[in-house]
Amino acid sequence: MTDAPGIPDPCRALFSAHADPAAVLDPARTIREQNAAARASFGEAAGRPCWAVHFGRETPCPPCRAGEVLQEGNALRWMMERADPAGPAAPPGVWEVTLVPVRDAAGRVTHLVELLRDVTLTLGLERHLIELARGLDLEIARRTAEAEQLAGRARELQAAIEQLREEQADLLRTERMAALGRIVAGVAHEIHTPLGAILSSLELVRARLAAGRTDGLNELIDLLQEASERIRKVVQTLRAFSRLDAAPVERVDLREGIESSLALLAHEMHPRVAVERAYGPLPKVRCRPDEVNQVFLNILRNGVQAIRGQGTITVRSFAEGGVAVIEIENTGPEIPEEDRERIFEAGFTTKPRGEGTGWGLAICRRIVREHGGEIEARSAPGRGATFRITLPIEGPL
Amino acid sequence: MGGPGNAKIEVVLVDDDALVTRTLSFLFAGEDAFSVQLFNDPVAALRHLEQHPAHVVVADYLMPGMDGLQFLSKVRELHPESSRIVLTGYADKDAAIRAINEVGLYHFLEKPWRNEELLLVLRRAGERALLLAELARRTEDMAAFREKLFRALL
Structure with a gap:
């Protein structure tokens, strides 16, 4: 040293x-x-x-x-x-x-x-750390990409759901309008027929008066009277059905809605389809009467259409522990078991092309469920079909 | 049987509503050009038509038991040369188009009808049917004549 x-x-x-x-x-x-x-x-x-x-x-x-x-x-x-x-x-x-x-x-x-x-170990450790970090970065990048992809998918799904909801709303509106259109067409017929008789008889009365004839005048005036009464009744029925006078949500006797629906269908039913009523005691139900009446009309009309030739529609009503029950039974063909739920799906129809849109029962179920109730179909061979509608007497509306 | 000008037009009209048939019976009572049979039941009308052909058949669109289209297509099978007319208050354009296409409808009349218009349509429909019948008769005559001529020449 x-x-x-x-x-x-x-x-x-x-x-x-x-x-x-x-x-x-x-x-x-x-x-x-x-x-x-x-x-x-x-x-x-x-x-x-x-x-x-x-x-x-x-x-x-x-x-x-x-x-x-x-x-x-x-x-x-x-x-x-x-x-x-x-x-x-x-x-x-x-x-x-x-x-x-x-x-x-x-x-x-x-x-x-x-x-x-x-520095072998230090370097090794560093390298390991770097690799670890790089791996973590990769993992983070991968997870981020995954998350973004998922978010993208979620957004797409959201948009698709949105669109479907809009389309469904459109379809529902269209179908409600179409249902209304069918009612209007039927009612138009109910009014146009007596109106035809009135206008025709009036001309005949006028011609007789002009010619100084009196033959048949009494009968023609009777016809005028009768036809006018007929129109008044149709308008009354229509008012009862649409509940123009009622509040949107009101306590109503469901049997009145059934009766006005039956009156609207009278022309399609008489004399082929008979009606049997088995109305039990039923308290007034809190509901939207116009919508509930639409359900009754739809189920009744389906029943009338299901019956080929002669048949009977039976309407029952009763209360069961705070719930109003309406049963509408027809003597038409059995609804096959596999169809009993599907008939309530939107777009499902067993009617010939052009006769049904397949939306009627879907709308009925929607309306009934909005009222906190349920609608279902029961059927057996040779015993026709029964639609059971339950509505809570104190509805959620 | 003379030309279409002086033959009575045979009409069968079905409407399940007696108000309509009662009113029309008054209308047709004053019309000599027509011989009209009124029915409230399509099945009865069809039974009548099986025995008695008509130039013009009128039916409502909505009828219990058998709707107007079913009825008129049966009439078309029985008497294809007849003029078929729908008289309805059912305000449904689709139904009208279907009627025209499915049963070879001659005319679609709407309720409420005007007497003048109804009579005019019935008259034209009747003349058409008479002309068709006349045409068929002449064609038959012609065929018979040709046959006769053919034999004479042989």
């Missing part, structure tokens, strides 16, 4: 006690001095070139930057890989090399202090 002129005294203690291998080199990179850690790792090596001792090489290491340190006088640090063991406790791996220039009083670089640090 006496021939180690380069290291100033205050640094010597640091050099000796440094935990990693450290060596003092002359400008030719010959080892002049080693600290304890260097001796432990590489053995006693003073007087030998550093590349041979530290990196097991016969020539200087290609990445070595000693030249720059000597020339520019600044410390430099880099990393080098070592393939073979270079000493008793120095396994192969990656080493961090730091060369620190040592100057004399004139400022010339006279020695180099070489600090060696095995």
Whole structure:
């Protein structure tokens, strides 16, 4: 240690006690001095070139930057890989090399202090961390993409649901208008027929009066009277059915709605289809009368259409623990078991093309459920079909 | 049988509503050009038509038991040369189009009808049927004549 002129005294203690291998080199990179850690790792090596001792090489290491340190006088640090063991406790791996220039009083670089640090594990750990981080990034990116995709799908579904809802609302409006149109067409017939009789008879009366004839005048005036009464009755029925005078939600006797629906259908029924009434005691039900009447008309009309030739429609009403029950039974054909639920689906119809839209019963179910009730079909071979409508007497509306 | 000008037009009219048939019986009572049979039941009308052909058959569109279209298509099978007319208050354009296409309808009359219009349509429908019958008769005559001529030449 006496021939180690380069290291100033205050640094010597640091050099000796440094935990990693450290060596003092002359400008030719010959080892002049080693600290304890260097001796432990590489053995006693003073007087030998550093590349041979530290990196097991016969020539200087290609990445070595000693030249720059000597020339520019600044410390430099880099990393080098070592393939073979270079000493008793120095396994192969990656080493961090730091060369620190040592100057004399004139400022010339006279020695180099070489600090060696095995960074194999650190590097491995770093690499592992980097890979981990990259993996995490990938995972995050993947999850983000997935989440975005899901969000996109959800948005598409939302839009599709929105559109379906709108279309359904449109269809419902269309169907309600079509149902109204059918009622209007039927009612128009009920009014146009007596009106035809009135206008025709009036002309005949006028012609007789003009010609001074009196034959048949009494009969013609009777006809006029009768036809006018008929129109008045149709209008009364229509008012009762549409409940023009009623509040949107009101307590009503459901049997009145059934009766006005039956009156509207009278022309389609008489005399082919008979009506039997089995009305039991029934308190007034809180509901939207115009909508409930539409349900009755629809079920009754379906029944009339289902009956081929002669038949009977039976209407029953009774109360059962706070619930009003209306049963409308027809003597038409059985509804096959597999259809008994499907008939309430929108667009399902068993009628010939052009006769039914398949929306009538779907609307009925919707109306009844909005009232907190239920509608279902029962049927058996040879026993026709029964539609059972239940409505809570104190409805939710 | 003379030309279409002086033959009576045979009409069968079915409407389940007695108000209509009663009113029309007064209308037709004053019309000599027509011989009209009124029915309230399409089945009875059909039974009558099986025995007695008519030039013009009028039916309501909505009738119990058998609707106007079923009735008129049966009439078409029985007497294809008859003029078929619907007289209805059922304000449904689809029904009208179907009627025209399915039973070869001659005319679609709406209730409330005007007496003048109804009589005019019935007269034209009757003349058409008479002309068709006349045409059929002449065609038959012609065929018979041709047959006779053919034999004479042989």
